[in-house]
Amino acid sequence: MTNIGFGIDVGGSGIKGARVDLDTGEFVGDRIKILTPKPATPTAVAETIKEILTQAEWDGPVGITLPSVVRDQKALTAANIDPSWIDCDLRALMSEHLGAEREVSVLNDADAAGLAEARFGNPKAREGAVILLTLGTGIGSAYLIDGTLVPNTEFGHMVIDGKEAEHFASSAAKEREDLSYSKWAKRVSKVLNEYERLFWPSLFIVGGGISRKSEKWVPKLSVETPVVPAELRNRAGIVGAAMAVDQHLHP
Template sequence: MTNIGFGIDIGGSGIKGARVNLDDGEFIGERAKIATPKPATPDAVAEVVAEILRQEEWDGPVGIALPSVIREQVALSAANIDPSWIGTNVHELFHRHLGEDREISVLNDADAAGLAEVSFGEPAAAQGAVIFLTFGTGIGSAFLTEGRLFPNSELGHLIVDGEEAEWLASSAAKDREELSFKKWAKRVSKVLAEYERLFSPTAFVVGGGISRDHERWVPHLTIDTPVIPAELRNRAGIVGAAMAVSTHLAP
């Protein structure tokens, strides 16, 4: 097997990495995970990424999914990581920690997950005007038109009922306020209705770890647009990151 990549997914609570079979999107071996450092400064996070690569004995190209708008390899936002990321040249940062000669691609985490879902997951993600959403510490988003990505959308920060959408309806909000799936679905419906009103997608594809329990909340949603559970769940960020570096994608 030669078509193997390595992806890293940086989240608010954990940093995860794995070898990926780029022919079918499956992990090769176990996923490595280390808790996100507090505070999650650029150098602290980059050192955890380096530690995962050391543990996994991987010295090849690496793709990194980051909860940030990435443009010309500069982080322009910082969602659930330290504000000092803003303005950081991520290309320089990760080369300094991972090796100057290593090929590295860094992209927004939801964009990475959306690309993976198009290639290896739910077929509906590749058809029409789709909004792909990840529910976790925040709400990540990716705009997909016939499977092609419009990068760096940040719908989790849209204001809904006077609050950021992700403060209202992320899975972290469900945990924080100890909401039942039915009560949480009411909040998700409110957020999706606003997205529906503004963007008129043909479908929402919903991912993140909580999509494993989709039968407990998706049926309670009250919007007109179809809502389809993602196939890759919370594997998608790692898979998409590995895909990005294999295709030399660097927003």
């Protein structure tokens, strides 16, 4: 078993890492989780990542997801992490804390999930234009063309009927307003119909914790494009991160 990578998924509440079998998408050994430091500054998060790598006894390349738009290995936004991440030079940060010789790839968390789902999830995710949406606190997105990632889409911020999509159709909005699955599905349908009109995808993949209950709401959606739940669930970020550095992706 030689095709092993390592991925780390930085979230608002926890930072998780694991060895990944890059041929199967399965974890090798246990996942390590450490609570996200507060405040979640670049230095504090980088030191937590270093601790995970130390615990795992991993000194090879590492892929890292961030809840951020990442361009030219610079963080341009910060969602559920400290605002000091904005304009952070990720190469310099990780080089300082993880070692200058180690290859590190940092990418958006939804983009990482999209890579993983396209490789190890539904086979149709590698055909044509596919949109993956993570429905949680907001709406994260990944856009794939024949399995190739178009990085840093922010479809959840698209304005629909005067509101950002994630403000009324995220799973957080469902909880906040105590919506039934039927009422919430109408909102999600409105968002997906707009994405259909603009991008004409061949498939929607829906992830996030609420995808575990997909049978309660996916059949209620009124969209032409097929909608399927994500298959990797909470493995996707770590797996996609490990794939990114293995493929030398540095968005």
